[in-house]
Amino acid sequence: MIINHPLLGPRDAQEFTYLGDASLLARPDWQADDAADAFHDYLYLRDNPAGFHRELWFHEQGDRSWLVVTRDTVTHEISNVELARDVARAQGGRT
Amino acid sequence: MRYSGFKVIKEALTGHKGWTPAWRTPAPQKKYDIVIIGGGGHGLATAFYLAKKYQEKSIAVLEKGWIGGGNVGRNTTIIRSNYLLDGNEPFYEMSLKMWETLEQDLNYNAMVSQRGILNLVHSDAQRDAARRRGNAMILNGSDAELLDTEGVRKLYPFLNFDNQRFPIKGGLLHRRGGTVRHDAVAWGYARGADQHGVDIIQNCEVTGFRIESGVCKGVETSLGFIGANKVGCAVAGSSGRLMAKAGMRLPIESHVLQAFVSEGLKPVLPGVITYGAGHFYCSQSDKGGLVFGGDIDGYNSYAQRGNLPVVEDVIESGMSLIPALGRVRLLRGWGGIMDMSMDGSPFIDKTHIDGLYFNGGWCYGGFKATPASGLCFAHLLSTDQPHEVAQAYRLDRFRTGHMIDEKGQGAQPNLH
Numbered sequence: 023m024i025i026n027h028p029l030l031g032p033r034d035a036q037e038f039t040y041l042g043d044a045s046l047l048a049r050p051d052w053q054a055d056d057a058a059d060a061f062h063d064y065l066y067l068r069d070n071p072a073g074f075h076r077e078l079w080f081h082e083q084g085d086r087s088w089l090v091v092t093r094d095t096v097t098h099e100i101s102n103v104e105l106a107r108d109v110a111r112a113q114g115g116r117t
Numbered sequence: 118m119r120y121s122g123f124k125v126i127k128e129a130l131t132g133h134k135g136w137t138p139a140w141r142t143p144a145p146q147k148k149y150d151i152v153i154i155g156g157g158g159h160g161l162a163t164a165f166y167l168a169k170k171y172q173e174k175s176i177a178v179l180e181k182g183w184i185g186g187g188n189v190g191r192n193t194t195i196i197r198s199n200y201l202l203d204g205n206e207p208f209y210e211m212s213l214k215m216w217e218t219l220e221q222d223l224n225y226n227a228m229v230s231q232r233g234i235l236n237l238v239h240s241d242a243q244r245d246a247a248r249r250r251g252n253a254m255i256l257n258g259s260d261a262e263l264l265d266t267e268g269v270r271k272l273y274p275f276l277n278f279d280n281q282r283f284p285i286k287g288g289l290l291h292r293r294g295g296t297v298r299h300d301a302v303a304w305g306y307a308r309g310a311d312q313h314g315v316d317i318i319q320n321c322e323v324t325g326f327r328i329e330s331g332v333c334k335g336v337e338t339s340l341g342f343i344g345a346n347k348v349g350c351a352v353a354g355s356s357g358r359l360m361a362k363a364g365m366r367l368p369i370e371s372h373v374l375q376a377f378v379s380e381g382l383k384p385v386l387p388g389v390i391t392y393g394a395g396h397f398y399c400s401q402s403d404k405g406g407l408v409f410g411g412d413i414d415g416y417n418s419y420a421q422r423g424n425l426p427v428v429e430d431v432i433e434s435g436m437s438l439i440p441a442l443g444r445v446r447l448l449r450g451w452g453g454i455m456d457m458s459m460d461g462s463p464f465i466d467k468t469h470i471d472g473l474y475f476n477g478g479w480c481y482g483g484f485k486a487t488p489a490s491g492l493c494f495a496h497l498l499s500t501d502q503p504h505e506v507a508q509a510y511r512l513d514r515f516r517t518g519h520m521i522d523e524k525g526q527g528a529q530p531n532l533h
Contacts, residue, residue, distance in 0.1 A: 023424055034426075035416075035424070035426070036426040039415075040415050040416045040531060041529075042370065042417070042529075042530070042531075043370075043417075062515060062516050063366070065459075065515075065528050066368040066459050066515040066528055067366040067367065067368055068357070068366060068367065068368070068369065068370050069357070069361070069366060070357030070358070070361075070366075070367065070369060070370050070371055070417065071357070071358075071361075072355075072357075072358045072371075072419040075417055077416070077417060093416075095371070095417045095418050095419045095420070096419050096420055097420060098418065098420055098424070
């Protein structure tokens, strides 16, 4: 697989390590009343779709940036690559 | 029809006209007591034990394609009982004991071959870990023998003992481990289940569940609605996709694992060996091909094929362990989809929906578990109680802190 890095252009997926579903960017509020349940779901449960999946890749052998890659889990086709920083900002997270 | 040597000779002399299909092809009934989704090894074994041991009378197995076409036909055929943790080892030891009598129970030749599994060690720390694991295995009724370098050399003189970085310092030998003809397991269980009245319905895809007031009433399929008092799901690899139809999210990611087979060779590898310094394991099939594999590719996938970096990685590991592999031509490589769970261990449990039961999360170790998984899932479906050796395989174990993490990796499925 080739990942089209937003800053560096097309790079071999071998340079990256994989973390998992991009929902991991949205960390629950630890002060909420249901924090224990929310963290259980956040840490352990996954949508695991067959089809388009937004996921976190880390450019370990490159510029060490985190990316959100949208990839089809049935065909391995990659349709979108964003910097995780930008995605987190858009979701209202701190950077 | 009972199979026997006498029957083979009789048929050979009379033109093979007396053989009949090994299982029927029934049309689905409107309702069953128990419907099993998934006609793989685990689903067929579950149906077989439900009918034979638990005397259930009305059972169907629904299979999207043809039986045995998924992971039971794609694995590297290894059986073993060499786990460390209490939640796992009694289960896998029961499974190995069941493999030992499987062919008599099924009257079917599954070519069970207890040729021994050798896990190599390359350092003092690994030897300590192997000794600890061996002791845990022996305490649970399994067998283990710690070999030194000379002990390994006697069995496998052609290994790369003097590798500069990872010299072979010994190994943990599990003599009762071995290999089984994987397709024959699916066919043997299917035939056995069918003889006990189970309807095996192929080309019948489950498209949804009918759930009313928190109770599962049956399944919607490509052949119409099929009612059921209890529905058991055994579709490891596609568990996420299936259970989403019941509105469930699971502690599972689907990943692709590749395996490879070489051209046929004369007998060179008498048992199964695993490399301790890379992820590589290898055995020789009865046809002569070297069957080997390594790590999963490491990203979510439902494609039954992987990518080249892992091919290179597996073959590099193989070459560093068995330099002679370099003279062998690779014949085929393929991929299968694994339910990678959050702690590397499986689930056999009820769900929060009444009448809906789940079996999955087998990571890449489901084949060896087939008999015990079938028996324990049948026990749960029939009695509503977990089987003694499968009590730890709960879906809520992450909430309660009872993870069964053999590798100690934490909630990162691609590392198990």
